[in-house]
Amino acid sequence: MLDMTEPEGQPLGFLLYRVATALRSEVTTGALEPVGLSFPQYICMRILSHSPGRSNAELARDVDVSPQAMNMVVRGLQERGLVSRPATVAAGRSLPAELTREGTALLGQIDAGVWEAERKVLSPLSEQDRRQFRRILADLG
Secondary structure (H helix, E strand, O other): OOOOOOHHHOOHHHHHHHHHHHHHHHHHHHHHHHHOOOHHHHHHHHHHHHOOOEOHHHHHHHHOOOHHHHHHHHHHHHHOOOEEOOOOOOOOOOOOEEEOHHHHHHHHHHHHHHHHHHHHHOOOOOHHHHHHHHHHHHHHO
């Protein structure tokens, strides 16, 4: 029988939730709040940096939020000049979003704070364990 007080006795989803919550808190307070970004805005910008042209619906699925919630995130980024979307498209209804130069620059500016937040959260692990943890997560995602 598994001991529920040991990591092996905890459901994986619970353990991942705890790590994600700690990381989100550190990233938000250390890197995002100083520049006026929310965590969902940061995630949206990070996705667009790797996959420009995503529609609102695609971004909502990527982040697991409603299209309405993602629309508010993208609009907030647009109002700050960090994301652009065309007013119309030739075909269909989806408006592809892209980071602006300002958005790309801001993302680069906050990277150091994000890395520092990760170092804090993962500080109980050795450097080798941190690299291994990243590889495992990448393999699973």
